[in-house]
Amino acid sequence: MRVALAAVAASLVLAVLAVPGTAVASSGATASAIGSTGMYRPLDRVRALDSRVSGAIPAKATTKVRVTGVGGVPATDVVAVSVNVTVLTPAVTGSITVFADGTSWSGATMTFQAGQTDQNFETVPITATGLIDLRNNTARSLVLIVDILGYYTPNTGDLGRYQPMAPSRMLDTRTGQPVAAGQTRTFGVGGRAGIPSRGEFDTPVAVAVNVTVLTPSRSGSLTVGGADLHYNTATMSFAAGQTEQGQLLELLDADGRLTVRNNSAAAIQLIVDVVGYYIGVNTTDTAAFDHFTVGRHYRVYDSRAAGQLPPGGTVVLPIWDLQVGNTNSGICAPVLNVTVLTPNTGGSVTAWADGAPRDTAATVTFVAHQTRQRMVMISVVGDSGNAQVRNNSSAPITLIVDVKGWRNCI
Secondary structure (H helix, E strand, O other): OOOOOOOEOOOOOOOOOOOOOOOOOOOOOOOOEOOOOEEEEEEEEEEEEEHHHHOOEOOOOEEEEEOOOOOOOOOOOOOEEEEEEEEOOOOOOEEEEEEEOOOOOOOOOEEEOOOOOEEEEEEEEOOOOOEEEEEEOOOOOEOEEEEEEEEEEEOOOOOOOEEEEEEEEEEEHHHOOOEOOOOEEEEEOOOOOOOOOOOHHHOOOEEEEEEEEEOOOOOEEEEEEOOOOOOOOOOEEEOOOOOEEEEEEEEOOOOOEEEEEEOOOOOEEEEEEEEEEEOOEEOOOOOOOOOEEEEEEEEEEEHHHHOOEOOOOEEEEOOHHHOOOOOOOOEEEEEEEEEEEOOOOOEEEEEEEOOOOOOOOOOEEEOOOOOEEEEEEEOOOOOOOOEEEEEOOOOOEEEEEEEEEEEEOO
């Protein structure tokens, strides 16, 4: 029996209305790392802020949230935390910014539409204060919830360790040419802002990036990855007229580059900010679970073949079965890309570890008739090594779940 590590731990898909600012690093910028590198420790969901209790966040105001010493998070020696941030039925369309306390970041890390509850995952560096800052960029007060899903402790002896950093801008098509319909754009990331092109022992490097599509004229999707986008699965979807963002984990190619492909029928404006990187990752050896493994792409569920997931329905995802020849692997946190295709009604889905109590908080929310994709990193526990996803809405949904990688938690 494995140690219970339930809860959504890293979703990752984080919204970001990125705008120019003084914290943005240029291609010639020096290293912008914050703190030391760390290894990931998932947690049962710990609520750090509920402004329904403490009071709404005023317009244009910043609130500080204690994250160290809360729940299972240590009081010291924490490099970064992974949090799920929820905005409850905001009165206006707008954005918030989540950033390390004592630093500044002029972009937004999550956007939302008036009247639509939304949530996104963020990995935030931790400074000596043990706080994170949330700034309300709108002219109206907001009700926010912050749940801690995991944290990183200092570790310098293993590959696959995470280095948090101040957001550094790698691509902004507003200063050049938009990405045309069907076009692929490759750009350098490694070697900029202190990000290595290759890790120790010549291992690949993966980056955590915030990707923003600015008010697209047509609905569509993006595929993001290394230089060779050999798969057609969309990484991120967007709706016409609505700025959309997501936080993704992507593997750099051998030359330290990322590639984006615009799958839509119209040109789009894109912004890509790197918020951290994994110094060394594994991409080939399925038994090397001391690495963070990313770049693979496995489809573990597609309701277009299995039939729509009914209201209240739950599907079991066979995560450990992906490990060829190793049914008792060291995986504790698969990276999932969860897609809800053009639902007939608004709602949410929840992902959690099979064998653990169901987490009642939403992992991904969606609105009627808009495809929504979010990346999440969840824990798997128990002998099954599986995960579950539940449809919390009042109508059947078409659900697709892809595994993009995984990490071992020590």
